[in-house]
Amino acid sequence: MSGRLYVVGLGPGNPDQMTPEARAAVDDATHFFGYKPYLDRLALREDQITVPSDNREELARAAAALDHAAEGKSVCMISGGDPGVFAMAAAVCEAIDNGPDTWKSVDLTIVPGLTAMLAVAARVGAPLGNDFCAISLSDNLKPWFLIEHRIRAAAEAGFVMAFYNPISKARPWQLGKTFEILRTQLPGETLVIFGRAAGREDEKIAVVPLGKAEPEMADMATCVIVGTPETRAIDRDDRPALIYTPRYVREDGND
Template structure:
């Protein structure tokens, strides 16, 4: 029997956001691999093995799943949101590149899911309506000075910026430093969206401005969107405001 590895995006949380393709891949797997909290979101099925692992062992998790698939098993690697956005698809590809030649002949499929950036943007309105970029503020796998350079470049170029992994107990200062850095390029009134647990029962959305963003609490379940100079907020009586970035942009003066 030929093995297969499906890297499956679970979406933002609620089961209704799981795609039919993702559900089919999960149901057809002999074994599931994943970070514990993500694996907990998949209902247990009789006869299906489950291999839970921690948050910072992506390489080892990918290697174990590849070995299982190479033995002939139908394997699903679960990933929150979309597996190709700061998630397990890259880790699996890295292990395939560094691993034995036999892994390159495996049937490997990446099954997309709704990433947090898109879920939060949908809840807020249309902040990603014009050019945007996504960054992770975690400096576990890259130096902080590189993050600073990228923040400078993105803000000065007029991108809306989606910030993943904004803050954690081990990294309590990065988000504040990022806001201070962005304030060098952006107006104090620039809209900022905090979306926590978007798509789950405990979802919380906060819309504020760059000069007030330091006062908003965030954690690893939070996705932050920092607007561009064009981003607008529409106040609506009786309804949440709409944050949007027009599809047109002014020319940059020399």
């Protein structure tokens, strides 16, 4: 008898940004898989079992969760943010695609969550106010030349860019290289937002011009948003500046 697997997005970390749907999935499941810091956020009951695992073993974690679900258990795979954005949903699908037929019979429910770029954007204004893209700077699973090609294409076409997985011990140079590329395509005044733990007590948000953006301003949990040349800062006396990208673009196409 086949059980079920929820792949749940917790949002950026503030419990008030977790949806009731995600809460209900957590309440319903008995076995929990996921990166330990995400599991630690949950207030689980004594009868709920957590199976912590390393963040780098996504496919193995997906396989273990699918095994438990195929045995009839109610299983929850926890992601930060949204599971479909550089998180566990694609790894689970990949495992099902290449796994035994029993995994295809698992009742799979993907529960969306607030992804980091939305939470960070909301804290500073509306920097994603026009067309935008999301790029993971991790070159574990795709070659760096392709990431670089996408960065250049997005900047040239005037997309706001949100960068995920910007930096880590294993990926020390990618964000610096990204800024270097962008400085050849965008004015030095283009606004860059570093957002970490948006909406949480340990929130850290910084806005700097591209010319002064340094990779050290980010860590692995930071979402880095790079505006377009049209992205503006509104100075306010007693509050942080509001950052937004206008909805309109002039007829000559510059933005």
